[in-house]
Amino acid sequence: MPLDASLNCDAGESFAQYTIGDDENLFPLVSLVNAACGFHGSDFDVMAKTVALARQHGVACGAHPSLPDQQGFGRRVMHLPPDSYRNCLLYQVAALVGFLKVEGLPLSHIKPHGQAYVMAARDLDLAQQIAKVAKLYGVPVLGLPGTAHQRPASSKAPSSSPNGPYVDVLYSDEGNxxxxxxxxxxxxxxxxxxxxxxxxxxxxxxxxxxxxxKELSFPEGTTKVSICVHGDFPGAVDVAGAVRRAIDDVKKGVVQAA
Structure with a gap:
């Protein structure tokens, strides 16, 4: 049986006068968005606009917190003790929750950005800190199955649809x-x-x-997946459109051309 698939995108990553991504054309294609919270992209005005856009298009809005790395767009490794890592995420999630309250929207989920995501996939101590923040708000964590994101020891957060793998980037033979x-x-x-x-x-x-x-696969028993598109990548709208067509074609039973 095909997996029950949805589409999510990273969004709200512009900053001040700098525009990153095309949220206006991405949001109609996705089921949920991961809104940047200020540490790799976004600011207070961008965050307000992102949440309002989510409400306009009826898509669920989750937090996309990052390591404190605006210059590196959250994609550089930074070594934080687990409690500082948790506080870093909590600070950002709380900011987004305020803007969601203004628009009358609930927080949908938490999905860390960049190295905050990659590092926690390999480090159970960090994965547990994400789960603690998610439990505080009663929302799931979007994480990659088979990694520390979803190990039983880190299940302090509600269960969630697994995230990934990404279809706009590649993986090593080890699945990283x-x-x-x-x-x-x-x-x-x-x-x-x-x-x-x-x-x-x-x-x-x-x-x-x-x-x-190497052929990689989800752990046995996986039935749901939320495929993510990077909103900052050039051509992200076309990429999201391709994923949306794939999801819809599978549901309709459309035969894939050879």
């Missing part, structure tokens, strides 16, 4: 996300590539590593 330091350094991808990856992911629960030598 090969996160680019910037959008310009990502591996080239076309909407056709993305459509094929998304179809395979939904229909078989598998994907291929960057080398092409």
């Amino acid at each position: 996300l090969l996160a680019p330091r910037s959008a310009a350094l990502r591996d080239p991808v076309t909407p056709d590539d993305v459509y094929k990856r998304a179809r395979r992911l939904i229909e078989t629960g598998t994907w291929t590593s960057k080398s092409g030598e």
Whole structure:
């Protein structure tokens, strides 16, 4: 049976006069958005606009907190003690919750950004800190199955649909996300590539590593997945559109062209 798939995107990552991403055209395509909270992108005005846009399009809005790394867009490794990591996330989530209250929206979920996400996938102590913040607000964490994000020891947060894998970046043979330091350094991808990856992911629960030598898969028993698109990548709207078509085609039973 195909996986029950939804589409989420990272959003609200502009800052002051700098525009990053095309949220206006992304939001109609997705089911939920991960709103930047100020530490890698966004500011108080951008956050307000992002939440209002989520309400306008009827999409669920979750927090996308980052390590405190605006210059590196949250994609550089920073070593924080677990309690400082938790406080860093809590500070940002609380800010977003205030803007959500203004628009009458609930917090949907928490999905850390960049290295805050990658590091916690490998470090159970950090994954537990995310879960503590999520439990405080009674929301799920979007995390990659088979990693520390969703180990039983970190299940202080409500259960959630697993996030990923991403279809606009690649993975190592060990299953680790090969996160680019910037959008310009990502591996080239076309909407056709993305459509094929998304179809395979939904229909078989598998994907291929960057080398092409390793087939990766979800843990046994996985039934749901939320596929994420990076909103800051050029062509993100086309990529999201390809994922949306894949999700809809699988649901309709449309046969994929050879």
